[in-house]
Every structure is written in structure tokens, then in C-alpha cells.
Amino acid sequence: MKKFLLSFVLASAFFNQSKACAWYDPDYDYFNLFTQNIIRDKSFTPFLLTYSSRFYEDEKAVIPNENIENWQKYFGNQLNYRETEYLVNHIPLQALNAIKAGKAASEPILAKLGNSFYAKYKEGIDYLIEAKYLEPYMRISYVESPDSFYYRSETDNKNATNLDYNKTIAALNSLYNSARNPEIKLRYGYQLVRFNHYTRHFEESANAFKKYVEPLKIKSAPYYLALDQFAGAERGLGKNEEANWHFFQVFMNSKSLKRDAFVSMKLSDSASFNNILKRAGNDREKTMAYFLLGYQDFNDPLPMMKKIYDIDPESEMLKVLGARAINELERNYLPVYYYQNPETQDTTDKTTEQPKVNAKENSEKQELSIWQRIVRWFKSIFSSKSSEKTDRSNDLSDKQYLENPDRIPFFNKPEYSYYYNDNDKPVNYISDLEEFTDKIKDESKDEFWKIADAYLKFLQKDYEDSSEILNSINTNDKNYQSQIRRMKMLNDIVSQPKITSDFEEHLYKDYREFFEEKPKKIETDSTAENFGYEEYTAPSTQEFLKDILANRYFLQGDDAKSFLMNNQLSDLRFNPNFNLAKKLQAFFNKKDKSTFESQIIAKNINNVGDTEAFFNLIYGDFAMRNADFANAKKHYEKAVRFSGIPLPEGYYDYNTGNYVKYQNTSDLYNGFSNISGLIFGHNVWESYQSPDNVSMKAEDFINDFPFIKQKMNKLELADAVMRLQQTGKSKGELSSKANQLIGNLLYNTSVLGYYREVFVMDTDNSNGGKYYFGNDESPFRYYYKNYISNVFIKPDNFDLSIQFYTKALQNSGDKEQKARILFQMASAEQGKYYQWEARQPNVSYDDKNWEQKSNQREIDFTKTKNEKYRTYFTQLKQNFSDTEAVKSLTGSCSYFDYFLRK
Structure with missing residues (x-):
């Protein structure tokens, strides 16, 4: 499961725009x-x-729309804001036409206004009828560039050019001239400016603003709607500086159009800002210009904040910049x-x-x-x-x-x-x-x-x-x-x-x-069968406090509580840690837990089956890795009720490229049971993906030890090793064979071995972080947050397997068998080299001499490898090159063949 998580996150990174993989x-x-x-x-x-x-974006923040407020005032405040917004933007055109024709109101809002509504607000209703007729067409005609790379799909191809230009202009002119209410007249002026702009009659649009809008001298909401269109027409005429200035006026004076006006300004360089600042004729305009300068990411906002403060200490824009600055600091x-690791985070x-x-x-x-x-x-x-x-x-x-x-x-x-x-x-x-x-x-x-x-x-x-x-x-x-x-x-x-x-x-x-957990919403991805994922929610104050307490407990040495503030007990499975397990077990067994400990922290001691068996399995595995077989057996005796590590539903078949579901998992290794007797054998070739009966081979003398079963649980395995260890204390060929089998077990369960998953609480030997050579130090520095992603498994002690191989070598009189043992010792010694290599510092990519230093680094590595970590390869070459074992190994191990031919 751990390897799946790593690969899934990496794959998701490249598809972060899709909902299912939006991991960041x-x-x-x-x-x-x-x-x-x-x-x-x-x-x-x-x-x-x-x-x-x-x-x-903030769904809870309602940005007032002054256009709706203007209509609300026009209708004598008989409707509230929400009702007015519905009347203006959503009520069907047919409903207004029905009212105009004297029919009964079909909409509750119109009925609320009474039968005399149309007579009282005739000009306003007539305007809304005209506006609703025009609205579906009020977009500029899109002109595809011949060099455009992307295909642009339109769900609704209507635009202003679909209307008859002359008839529409004539109708709007007539309505403008007949309107008596200045606000309604202003709105028709806005429609004239907008229609000309969207039909790309930019000059006519600019003239319409000067002829129909400016003379009214009313700077209410419709005026800034019209000014926004006028500025767009100026942009179409290439008058960019003038357009920026008028968009700036919209930005400054309109509440609801601020964002769109800012986008339309196209302030891409400091010259654009300076032009606006030069034209600012009063304190309000200067304050707004300084705000725009402070808002830009490439500027430090503090100098602009100070300029705004000098003009207006109570400016709301000052607070906006202040909030942004604090947010950046936070x-x-x-x-x-x-980040825990000091290589990436030096604190x-x-x-x-x-x-x-x-x-x-x-x-x-x-x-x-x-x-x-x-x-x-x-x-x-x-x-x-x-x-x-x-x-x-x-x-x-x-x-x-x-x-x-x-x-x-x-x-x-x-x-x-x-x-x-x-x-x-x-x-x-x-x-x-x-x-x-x-x-x-x-x-x-x-x-x-x-x-x-x-x-x-x-x-x-x-x-x-x-x-x-x-x-x-x-x-x-x-x-x-x-x-x-x-x-x-x-x-x-x-x-x-x-x-x-x-x-x-x-x-x-x-x-x-x-601190109390709230249920998380689980959503289903319709594109994947039976796949659910938790809703991606923003970090909360609750999570911050958990981090704080996890950090405090960590610094106090209260590792169990620190771990459980951010993780569940089952997370220990991904990176078993002996000392942490001891502390977690002590906390689990603590009788006098405080209310906070029992109600908040202990809730994360989730189901791992029999909890005592879970801990003892970890202890037994660590004992086995350290060749403390008697102690391992004691722990495994207490772990027999271990329910097993959750198994995957299937596996990836590298031969066919298909994912194969398991039909029966009862005979699979589950963390405790179903360990193959081939764990005492040697690998024929190094292939972790192949079945064990293909990659591994039992030693020819395995029948000398009938207590080794073809399938074992860990208790039976520990018992078998202890009996081998007892035999290995004697002298002679049988002692040699017993020690060789123990050496094989330790090597085969190391990071290099086919059965490397057996003592690290994993279910298979597929690659992943816990099989990395560089884990010499615990990565945890501040807390145990993201425990399953901070891989730390105590490095293998290859000297232990070499010690048992040495005893086997000393007690063997068979030259062929000695050659086989020496090769196994050389393989373990190779593991020691990999561990040494992983601890060496890398050459930084930004080093100007990176290539030269990297080449020298490889030369130094090769020298160290040959001088310090080729002891047993050298003995094989010097003393056993004539054996059948060596001849066979040169065919299956290309590196050994290369070494012999040097």
C-alpha cells in the first residue's frame, strides 16, 4: 500500500488540474x-x-452590486436586495410583457408590487423588457486568430452582430429620447455604448458615450457600466493610455466592477502605473493608484502602504494591503x-x-x-x-x-x-x-x-x-x-x-x-470503480493546534502523544519504529489517562487487530533483523493473534502489463504467516517481480534440516532459526550448512534480498522508500506529522549475515560450497558499500563545476569500492576461479563476470 501511495502522489502531481488528482x-x-x-x-x-x-474568492463575502441597489431605490425600496436582484437579472421576459399587457402577475414578486406596479414604474419596466431582450446577444463577436492553437467551443454562439445593427440603434435612440426619467435615459445611453462596442463599432461607441451619457452628468451605477464599455471601445481604437485611465475610474468608483476593471486595465509594466499616477488629480485617485502599485506581486507593499497612510490613515485599501502582507508572513x-529534513530546511x-x-x-x-x-x-x-x-x-x-x-x-x-x-x-x-x-x-x-x-x-x-x-x-x-x-x-x-x-x-x-474530530465527507469518483476519496478541505485552526501540541509533546519527549496527535496507530505499520512502538504501547496500557488523553489523543489508537500482538510483532521483527532469535521467538509467541497487514486486492503483472486481482488471499504472506521456506535459499537471478520459485532456489542440503517447513509463520521461523543456531555452534559440515542458512535468511530479508518485506511490516518486495539505503538517521525533527511519508527504517546490519557466513566458511571442507558462501558474503559486502555511498554528500546542481566534481566523485567511489568493499570478490577470483560454482555465477551475475575479467 505504501508504494501505491508514493506512486499515486507522484502521478497525481502531473494531473493537478483534474478533480480526482488535485492533490496540491x-x-x-x-x-x-x-x-x-x-x-x-x-x-x-x-x-x-x-x-x-x-x-x-470567498463564498461568504457578499460584494454589493450598486446597480441592484440603484434599482432597489428606483422601485421605492418596496423590494429587498435579493428580490430586486431576481427581478432585474432572473425574472422571465414573458412575465414583464404580461404585466405590461395588463395580465395578472405570474411571479410572486410582481404580485407583491400590486396591480398598479406597471403604471407607476412604466419607464423602468419598459427598459427592463428591452434590456432582457438584448442581454442574450450582449457579447463581443469572437474573431479566431488564423494562428490560434486551441479550438474554441461555444455553447451559445449568440453575439451582438446577430442583431440588425441599424434597427437596434434606431430603437435605442428612440427609447433614449422618449425617456423622461434621467436614470432610465442613462441606462439607454449605456445600452447604446455597449451595443456599439460589442459590434466592434468602436468609434461609434466612444461617440455614443460622449453624446448620450456624459451630458446627463449623473455618475450613478449605470454611468460606470457605460464608462467600462467606453474604455473597452478606446482599447479597440488603440488608445491604451486613455482606456487604462477610464478603467481606473471604474475600478475606483464601482464596487461590483472592480475585478473586471482591474483585468481590463492590463497593467503589465511600471510605465502603465506611472501614467495613472501622473494623472491622479486628487487624494482619492492617488490613494487608489498607490493601492494598485502595492497590490502587484513584484512590489513590496509597505512603501505604498506608507504613502496611502500619509494621505488617508483610515483608508480601507490600507487594510487590504496590510491583510495581504500578514497573510504572506503567515x-x-x-x-x-x-519540512523535517535539515537538507531542505535548515533551522x-x-x-x-x-x-x-x-x-x-x-x-x-x-x-x-x-x-x-x-x-x-x-x-x-x-x-x-x-x-x-x-x-x-x-x-x-x-x-x-x-x-x-x-x-x-x-x-x-x-x-x-x-x-x-x-x-x-x-x-x-x-x-x-x-x-x-x-x-x-x-x-x-x-x-x-x-x-x-x-x-x-x-x-x-x-x-x-x-x-x-x-x-x-x-x-x-x-x-x-x-x-x-x-x-x-x-x-x-x-x-x-x-x-x-x-x-x-x-x-x-x-x-x-x-480537538474533536468532525466526520469527513466521502465523495465517489464516477470514473473509477468503487473508488472513494475524502473531500479536500482547507487546513483548519483545529489542525494547527494539533500541530502545536504534537510539536510540544515531541520536544518534551512524549513521543506517543506527539505521534497520535497527527497520526493513527495503524500508520506505524508503514514505518515500524522500535522505540516509538515501545512508547505507544506504554501509552496504550496507561491506566490513569487524563480526560484529554483518553478522549482526544487515545481516539487515534485505531483498530490494528489485537493491539498487544501488533506491538510484539514489531519487536519480534526488530529482534530477527538483529539476529536476536531467542528474543524474537518470545515476542512472536505473543503475536500469534496478529490479524495480518491489510492485503492489496491484486498485483501488477509485469509480463502482461495487466492488474490481476487475487482470487484467494488466504495463502499470501500477511505480515506473520505464509512465509516460504525459500527464505533460507539463494537467488538464482535478481528479479523482485518474478515468483519466488523463479528467482529463488533452495540449498541442495535443505533436507538435512527437516524442521524447516515449506510454509511457516514467524513463530515457526524463529524456532527453526534457533535450532539452526544451536546446530551451528558445533563443528563440521552440518554446522557450516546451518550457519549458511542463517546467513541466507539475514541477507534475503535485507534491503537487497528477495524477501526484504518480511521484517519491515510490508506485504511484498516492490520498491519504495523503506528500501532506500540512505536512512541512517530518523527524519523527525519537529513532530511526527505525515508519518507515513517520512520513511525511516533502521539500516540493515550486513555484518550479521557476514558473521554467520564466516562460521559456515570456517566449517566447510567443500571448495564448491566455500565458493558459494564467499559469493553470498560478497553480496552482503555490496550492501555495506551501498550504505556507505548513500551517506556521501551530493554535488549541488548549481555548482559551476558540477560536471567536473561529479566525475571525480564517481572516480573516488570506484576506488573506495575496490579497496574496501571487494574483499570476498577478490578471494573468489584468486582462490576459487576454477570452481563450477564460480563459472555458474559468472553466467548469472554480470557484475561478477565483469570483475573477474578486469
Whole structure:
């Protein structure tokens, strides 16, 4: 299952646009603890920070539409906003025509307005009838480029050119002239401008605006609808600077058209911004221009924020930029996952680069490509590089806990700096931003800045000052109140030096809802048979708190609780860890669990069958890998009730290329039972995919040990090995054979062996992270989050198999058998070389001498291999090259054949 997960995630990375494989979303890389959308002017919601799409989306934020508000006022506020919006945008044209003809109202909203509705609002209803008639056609005619690469499919091919141009213009002119209400007249003017624009009569559209719209001198909602079309016509005429300026006016004055106007501005360079800034004739226009400059990703927003502040300290745009800046910082301080491996995430540096409270820091702002994220992810799984680690203990002082550099949150240095030019590094401006917010909060009437300042102090671990600010805020704003409550809770929990039993009780009593699991929605993918997947939900405050506690428990040495905050007990199956298993078993058996421990943490001790059998199987496997067979047998005796590792439904047949479902799984290896007696044999050729009776061969003398069964469980296997070990203590050929079989068992269950899955709690020998040579150090540094993706299996001790082979060699008088044993010893020695090689540092790809250093590295590797790890190959070549065994091996092992011919 583990290998499936790895390959599935890798494959999904290249199909992240499809729903079923949408495994990555940049906005899901942080917890969003500072809620951006507490800004009060919801028309700026699209311009909050997002990496997932061009504009921020919030289903709960209702952006007011001033056009609907304008109609609501026209109808004397007899209808509420929602009813007015339905009347204007959704009510059928036929229903309005029926009212005009004096028929009874067929729509509840029209009936609510009464029989005299049409007579009272005749001009408005007539306009809506005309507008609804035109609306299906109101799109510009699409002109396909002859060089266009993509085929553009239209579900509705209607556009403005489908209408008779002259008749439509004449009708709108007539309606414009006959209208008495200036607002309705303005709306007909808008239709004239729009129709000309969408039929590509750009000059006529511009003239219509000047003739029908501007003279009315009414700058209500329809005016900005018309101005938006006028600017589009100017763009069509090539008057780009004028178009940008008029789109800018729409952006500044309209609530509902802001996003579309921004897109239409096409501000692709600094010159476009400067042109707008030069034309800004008043403070409001200057403020809006500075906002656009601060909004752009290639600008540091703080200088623009200061300019806006100098003009209008209460500007809502200032809050938008402030929220974006804080959101950017939060992503660096509170990602959903702190990369454990110091090769990709260096947080141990104790120099001046180490983040300090209120100290200015430099960082790199970056958006990683899909491929970079894949590389980073796999490096975090398989890298072996280690670094100095801080003490993990349950009896340190409060000061030691609080000053631990691995204590979350901390500034998360971005990985892979060599992908970016040093001159393009933006600044992690937390200190400057905090200084700025601290200044504003004392002057502004809006509590937003106090909340922002408190949050910046929270990020820098200044919990006391953060709490003091929050306690000083009095507000009736519900969004602000919700943010303040959350931040008070965060300060309370994150500032706790050590998680004690008393504090756990406090957590359960006061914050229980943040830790109790909510049922996850399971959706079915109709394209895959019987395949369900969990709904992809954004990280929550609950998950952040679990990370915090997992980190605190980890630093305190409470590994079991740290593990269970982020994982289920069954996850231990993917990467069995002896010491962690011991701690988890002790927690499982703990009688006096606190309420928090029993109700929250212990819930993740999920069903693994018989739990004691589960743990004892892990201990037995570790004992077997360490050749402690007597101890292994004791544990296996307690593991006989082990229910087995969940088996896959089938396997991939490499010969046919098909996925084959198992008809019967009762005879498959399940983690405890159905171990083949060939586990004591030797491989004929190295093919993990072939059946064992093809890849493996029993030793010719296996019948000398009748207690070795063709199928065994682990208890029977341990018993057989102990009997072999007893025989091996004597002298003579039988002793040699017994020791050879034990050596075979240890080699065959190593990372190089055909049965490498047997003592690492896997179901088959297919490739995956746990069969990687570089796992010399545990990858866990901050917590056990994503446990199944952070592979660490204690490396094999190949010297153990070599020790048993040495005894076999010493007791054998058969030259052919000695040659076979030496070859097995050489194979184990090859494993030692692979382990050494995996620990050597790589040459960085950004090294200007990468090719030269890489070539020298290969030369050094070959030299080390031949000088230190070819002992038994050399003996075979020098003393046994005339044996039939060696001649046979040269035909089946190409590398050995190459070595002999050198």
C-alpha cells in the first residue's frame, strides 16, 4: 500500500488540474489563522492574497452590486436586495410583457408590487423588457486568430452582430429620447455604448458615450457600466493610455466592477502605473493608484502602504494591503508542514541568521513549480543528511522550552534558494510591518490595526504583548470578535511552556471543540470503480493546534502523544519504529489517562487487530533483523493473534502489463504467516517481480534440516532459526550448512534480498522508500506529522549475515560450497558499500563545476569500492576461479563476470 501511495502522489502531481488528482493547492499550504476577509469593505475581497487563482474568492463575502441597489431605490425600496436582484437579472421576459399587457402577475414578486406596479414604474419596466431582450446577444463577436492553437467551443454562439445593427440603434435612440426619467435615459445611453462596442463599432461607441451619457452628468451605477464599455471601445481604437485611465475610474468608483476593471486595465509594466499616477488629480485617485502599485506581486507593499497612510490613515485599501502582507508572513511562519529534513530546511543555525523576536529577517519569497515541489517532497522523504538536534526531555525549565529553536511557530526559511537570483530576494519585513501597524493602531479608529499588531506579535512569540492588545479591544463587529477570540485562544495555548496534565484538562474543558474530530465527507469518483476519496478541505485552526501540541509533546519527549496527535496507530505499520512502538504501547496500557488523553489523543489508537500482538510483532521483527532469535521467538509467541497487514486486492503483472486481482488471499504472506521456506535459499537471478520459485532456489542440503517447513509463520521461523543456531555452534559440515542458512535468511530479508518485506511490516518486495539505503538517521525533527511519508527504517546490519557466513566458511571442507558462501558474503559486502555511498554528500546542481566534481566523485567511489568493499570478490577470483560454482555465477551475475575479467 505504501508504494501505491508514493506512486499515486507522484502521478497525481502531473494531473493537478483534474478533480480526482488535485492533490496540491497553494492556498492549502497554510492555516489562515489571520482571517483576511475581516476587512469591512467587501468589494476589495478579490484583491486579498491568494496563490490558487488570480483573485481571492470567498463564498461568504457578499460584494454589493450598486446597480441592484440603484434599482432597489428606483422601485421605492418596496423590494429587498435579493428580490430586486431576481427581478432585474432572473425574472422571465414573458412575465414583464404580461404585466405590461395588463395580465395578472405570474411571479410572486410582481404580485407583491400590486396591480398598479406597471403604471407607476412604466419607464423602468419598459427598459427592463428591452434590456432582457438584448442581454442574450450582449457579447463581443469572437474573431479566431488564423494562428490560434486551441479550438474554441461555444455553447451559445449568440453575439451582438446577430442583431440588425441599424434597427437596434434606431430603437435605442428612440427609447433614449422618449425617456423622461434621467436614470432610465442613462441606462439607454449605456445600452447604446455597449451595443456599439460589442459590434466592434468602436468609434461609434466612444461617440455614443460622449453624446448620450456624459451630458446627463449623473455618475450613478449605470454611468460606470457605460464608462467600462467606453474604455473597452478606446482599447479597440488603440488608445491604451486613455482606456487604462477610464478603467481606473471604474475600478475606483464601482464596487461590483472592480475585478473586471482591474483585468481590463492590463497593467503589465511600471510605465502603465506611472501614467495613472501622473494623472491622479486628487487624494482619492492617488490613494487608489498607490493601492494598485502595492497590490502587484513584484512590489513590496509597505512603501505604498506608507504613502496611502500619509494621505488617508483610515483608508480601507490600507487594510487590504496590510491583510495581504500578514497573510504572506503567515505562510512563512505557519505552513501546514515544517519540512523535517535539515537538507531542505535548515533551522539549526545559531548564528545571526536565526530568527529572533522583533528582529528584521531576510528571506526569499517564491512560488515553487510543480516539479520543484515534487523534488522537495521526495528529498524530504529519502534524504539521509543529518544535523545537530536539540535536547528532547520532559524535565527542562520553562525557559529552555520557550527558547527551543524547534518550537513552532518559527520563521520557515524557503527551500531551494538556488532557483532564484539573489538580487530578486524580497524582504521578510515583519519588523517594519509591525512598527507600521503599531503606529497606525494608536491613531486609527478601526480595531483592525490592533488585531493586526497583536497577530504580528503572536508570530514573533511575543504572546504577552499580543494578549494585552487583544484584551484592550472593544468592538461590536462580529468578524473582529471572532478573530479576537481565536487569537486569545492561540496565545493561551502556544505560550504554554510545557503541556502538563493540568493544562490538558484546561484544553479539554475550554477548547474541546477545536480537538474533536468532525466526520469527513466521502465523495465517489464516477470514473473509477468503487473508488472513494475524502473531500479536500482547507487546513483548519483545529489542525494547527494539533500541530502545536504534537510539536510540544515531541520536544518534551512524549513521543506517543506527539505521534497520535497527527497520526493513527495503524500508520506505524508503514514505518515500524522500535522505540516509538515501545512508547505507544506504554501509552496504550496507561491506566490513569487524563480526560484529554483518553478522549482526544487515545481516539487515534485505531483498530490494528489485537493491539498487544501488533506491538510484539514489531519487536519480534526488530529482534530477527538483529539476529536476536531467542528474543524474537518470545515476542512472536505473543503475536500469534496478529490479524495480518491489510492485503492489496491484486498485483501488477509485469509480463502482461495487466492488474490481476487475487482470487484467494488466504495463502499470501500477511505480515506473520505464509512465509516460504525459500527464505533460507539463494537467488538464482535478481528479479523482485518474478515468483519466488523463479528467482529463488533452495540449498541442495535443505533436507538435512527437516524442521524447516515449506510454509511457516514467524513463530515457526524463529524456532527453526534457533535450532539452526544451536546446530551451528558445533563443528563440521552440518554446522557450516546451518550457519549458511542463517546467513541466507539475514541477507534475503535485507534491503537487497528477495524477501526484504518480511521484517519491515510490508506485504511484498516492490520498491519504495523503506528500501532506500540512505536512512541512517530518523527524519523527525519537529513532530511526527505525515508519518507515513517520512520513511525511516533502521539500516540493515550486513555484518550479521557476514558473521554467520564466516562460521559456515570456517566449517566447510567443500571448495564448491566455500565458493558459494564467499559469493553470498560478497553480496552482503555490496550492501555495506551501498550504505556507505548513500551517506556521501551530493554535488549541488548549481555548482559551476558540477560536471567536473561529479566525475571525480564517481572516480573516488570506484576506488573506495575496490579497496574496501571487494574483499570476498577478490578471494573468489584468486582462490576459487576454477570452481563450477564460480563459472555458474559468472553466467548469472554480470557484475561478477565483469570483475573477474578486469
